Amino acid sequence: MKILVDRSVLLPALSVVGGVVERRQTSPILGNLLLTAEDGLVRMKGTDLEIEISSAAVAEIEETGAVTLPARKLIDICRSLPEDARIQIKTQNERATLTSGRSRFMLSTLPAADFPAMEVPPAQIALQMEREILHRLLEKTSFAMAQQDVRYYLNGVLLELSAERAVAVATDGHRLAKVVAALDGDGEGLGAEPKQVIVPAKTVLELKRLLGSAQEQVRIELSARTLKVELGKTLVVSKLVEGQYPDYNRVIPADLQQHATIDRDRLKGALQRTAILSNEKYKGVRVTFEVGRLGLQTQNPEKEEAEDEIEIEYEGEPISVGFNVAYVLDVLSAVDVSTVEIRFRNAESSAVWQGLGSEDEVFVIMPMRL
Known part of the structure; x- marks a missing residue:
């Protein structure tokens, strides 16, 4: 293989596929990227056996061929070169030589034939979606995903697709995020x-x-087992998590009598201040709803305390609820509008948080004992 390619087109494509490569691999070839040169393009692919990402860059192909090169070293070399650099990659025997100007690098290779390929069964469902819609669905729910939970089906985002709408849901058992978009x-x-x-x-x-x-x-x-997402020259193929996702509608409480609205940025600022003296392990904040006032209180094992209060629109009985301050801040970061609506039943029930008027976005936070 012998190619000439501009750094300005090679590096973005390498960065796209390189993100999937883990620093620690079960097999040496998983630390490499597969490069294939043909038809005026150099195609790149990276995988960790669960997800595979491929992209392409326009190049002058002097000799077609395929090779695998160390992902991190290749990306770091390209980043270190000048922005207007032109790069030659040439393979011979078990070595690849990368040359640009007076810079020369020799990299070890592994056979392209040994690079693993994911099996992709025929598609059962196919649809076009605006980029903004999919990005919004994932961006506004992913913070609530579980991290390495033994309930493996919670370690991801549920996508529910029908002809008229797409729903994304994530939960770790303590909070839930649900976003709906029309199709x-x-x-x-x-x-x-x-x-x-x-x-x-x-x-x-x-x-x-x-x-x-x-x-x-x-x-x-x-x-049945894979998701394929095509985005211009970039293709993502991923295995799906097997298992039955919980009925998320049962987690979202209904008939909530207590109702409050509050300025998002003021609440965010007050929470960030009081969180400074919260318990580092549990991150609890006591939130007290009173007529026209929201009180915030945190304390830690060193007997240090923080208190703050802000104005709020609330007409119900005084109620104090414990929340994980990090969970509340995550929700406030996901809300786009300036006013947040909070609905709850009592101090022991889950609370529903929404941006005012954002009926297609629902965030649920369970209370915690303080």
Whole structure:
């Protein structure tokens, strides 16, 4: 293989696929990227056996071929070169030589034939979706995903797709985030009965990273075991989490009599101040609802305390509820509007948090004992 390629097109593509490569691998080849040169493109692919990302860059192909190169070293070399650098990559025997100007690097390779490929069954569902919609669904729910929970089906985001709408849900058992978006109904294989899949946490994070800077529409294909997302020249293929996701509608409380509205930024600032002296392990804050006033109180094992209060629209009986301050701050960061609505029943029940008027976004936080 012998190619000439501009750093300005190679590095962005390498950064896209390199994010999936783990620093510690079970097999040496998983630390490499597969590069294939043909048809005026150098195609790149990285995988950890659970998720596979591929992209491409325009290049001058002097000799076609395929090789795997160490991902981190290749990316670091390209980053270190000048922005207008032109790079030659040439392979011979078991070595690859990367040359740019007076800089020369020799890298070890592994056979392209040994690079693992994910099996992708035929798609059962296929649809086009605006990039902003998918990014919003994942961005506003992923913070509530479980992290390495033994209930493996919670370690990801539930995507529920029907002809008319897409729903994303995440929960770790202590909080829940649900976001709904309308679809145009043009998908293949979608009906009135929703199709549920659980997207693994790492795939969710990679998709958020890629969707954040992209402009193209997204094509989504779902099979029984895999998710495929096509975004311009970038293709993401991921295994799905097997298992039955809990009935999230049962977690969202209804008939909540107590109701309060509050300025999001003022609440966020007060929580950040009081959190300074909260218990570092449990991060609890006592929130007291009173007519026209919201009181916040934290304390820690060193007997240190912090108190703050802000104005609030509330007309009910005084109620004190304990919340994890980090959970509340996560919700406030996910809300776009300036006013937050809080609904709850009593000090022992879960509270529903929403941006005022944002009926398609629901956040639930369970209380904690303080």
